[in-house]
Amino acid sequence: MSAAAPMTSPVLPSLPADRLTRGLLVPAAAVAVLAVAAPFLGGYASDLVVKVMILAIFALSLELLVGMTGLVSLGHAAFYGIGAYVTVLASGDEGGNLLVLLVASMGLAALYALVVGALSLRTKGVYFIMVTLAFAQMAFFVFHDTPVGGGSDGIYLYVRPAIGPIDLENRLTLFYVVLAALAGTYGLLALIRRSRFGAALAGIRVSEQRMRAVGFPTYFYKLAAFVIAGALAGLAGCLVAARDGVVNPELLAWHNSGEVLLMIILGGLGHLRGAVLGAVAFTLLKELLSTHALVGPLADHWQLSLGLVIIAFVAWLPRGLIGLVQRISPEGSR
Amino acid sequence: MSDNADALLKVDGLTRRFGGLVAVGSVSLDLRVGEVHAVIGTNGAGKSTLINMLSGEIAASEGRIALERSDITALAQPRRALAGVGRSYQRNTIFAEFTVLENCRLAAQAATPRPWAFWESAARCAASNQAAHEAMEAAGLTAEAQRIAGTMSHGAKRQLEVAMCLATRPRVLLLDEPLAGMGAEETERMLALLSRLKASHAILLVEHDMDAVFRIADRITVMVNGTVIATGAPESIRTNPEVRTAYLGDEVPA
């Protein structure tokens, strides 16, 4: 196999200095602002913000794999979709217990991630990318062609999950639950990042050979990251099922896997903020490109514009929006 | 020189075949603490394959490797490293993005991995920091601790490559051309480092720089076409007629 350009991520804060609290100030402030603003947001705005927050969780889960560990997965939507389908299938007619559904969604997504990861991690580089895509497609087929999912039309969620006084049928409650999930995910990943596990993942990303040479069983570290990422994607999936009230096989489509990958590049690979920023930016981008008022007749062919924007962006701004900010004000992120 | 019973690492009849080709044919040698055992040979002699088998990156087709009486032949590289076999590479495998301290600390972390303790900070791991400082000091890199590894000189990077092997305190060091690409001054520094390390480690040195080999090695094994044609003290190797033939009499210093 020819030595293609190796997977080197753009320069990152390498091993983040141990300033956990300082790094979390801005995100914490954002959470506070959202929490306070929530009751005042109209229906449309609230739905949009919830949608973006869920995508942010999805993007963060992939950031663990791609940004922190250097594993480019093109099949991450599978775990997202599985989480969503499990939520709907396990809800039945009366609606389900939120906690039980969360555990089930994340658990089954993690289980599939364990199987896929165990097999895919026997490969590297381009093989890995192709294999993850293939396994996601396999999952897509299961939901699309078999009676497990409701076929290409999908399935409806009759009653949203609830637990005790927390009822996701209430829009405000859904908002806070999703916000809490996002905050929790972000916090968890921030902790992982500065932990020994995270340091090992960073080492694997930069020089797996050296890591093995000093005694790290790198396969298991990568597998653990893959499973955790899958579980978190399952979390996002559970929430999107609750938000939308319906699931369909498109959730597992490879376009979805491609888009979430785009989000983290758009925001800036290697930064947790980047994943969140990317989710916001990508959603905005898609909205803008399909708004007639802004782009006129091109709005009907937003895929074309999106494709061109993607190409241009990756070509000229490979470090994403955060990279752009860093170039302007190089405060250094160490 | 004491007999075989003192050897820390004993290699017995190590063989590796690739299809019909015998890359390494029944090589036996041993490594003792306090000794630098150099392996020399022309290109294609099988040195790379040999060192890869010793580090655990390639499986042996036949033969046995014992570390202090424990058979480690079946151990994959990470387990073997933790058992006490460290390795440096011909091309740097350092973490260029991180500082020298972070490089050594991450390497040292392999000894106290605690991967489940996600709430604990890696940077504050006392054991890893301690081991990292020791490794940096042994390699003479303490002054560069906060320097980004990729910005150092080539010689310093090669020193770091060796330092990272030391971080998990292995007793056996497999050094693959540590002098690669070095100028005179850098070579001196590296040789001084190897002399210091010799006292407490059993070192295998694969090198092309013959002057350096004859200066630092306590024993030399010569390989040609995958097999050992001679093993012994530098003097006996220097005057060995088969060795002279293999090298066409040119490289072996008079």
Next chain:
Amino acid sequence: MDFVSFLIQLLNALQYGLLLFLVASGLTLVFGIMGIINLAHGSFYMIGAYMAFSLSPLFGDSFLLMLLAGVALAAVLGYLLEWAFFSYLYQRDHLQQVLMTYGLILVFEELRSILVGNDVHGVPVPAWLDGSFALGGVMSYPWYRLFASAACIVLAIAMYAVVNRTRLGMMIRAGASNRDMVRGLGIDIRRLYRIVFAGGVALAALAGMISAPMSSVYPNMGASVLIICFVVVVIGGIGSITGALVASLLVGFVDTFGKVFFSEISGIGIYLLMAAVLIWRPEGLMGRKT
């Protein structure tokens, strides 16, 4: 299952596998030699199919002529694309290649939508290939499918001849194993890449043209082919054309017979095959152990 039915499925499997081989060989060559992962490769298949749809009215029954024209057009397209776009991907890492070629897929799909619309179209089989021949007492097999298989076999032989018997082929094989060496020997690597890439595009487009009368022409047809090609490349081993052939045939058989015996979950058969290969030989059946 009686013998004639079995024979028919066998022929179907062969035909499917051989067409897959055409597409997959381009993909594996481009990766093996230039080191690029190209998600848009499926789009070339789609472009070929739509070309058949567009050119068919012009050429009528001169099918072979149409194929020739299509191949020429595709090769030119490939040559230009390499020059304008893909040559900038060589230095980039896999992630960037994935994303930029993903963007390219979107562009191609939308252009197709603008130029030809979103309807599903049929492409007529040329008169001289129309109809079926009898197999056994009751069954029949379409001549066109036989033609498709035969065409692929001819192309496979031609590919073998080019790669193993010509100077160009020698350079391709050299480039696959050692890019820097080839450059050092003074061979114009840029032109070599451009030719290889154009060849890959032409092969994929040709496969699309040949399958158009059989499987019709529809939006997103490139995507499914692409993913199956990935499976083929993983099973066969990157950079190996023989591997691609073996794997394509395997996939063809598993998929075809899977549909016959386990119709509902047949879609996942090839992925299970891939999983098995990953367990047993992760570098692919004919891949090189790195």
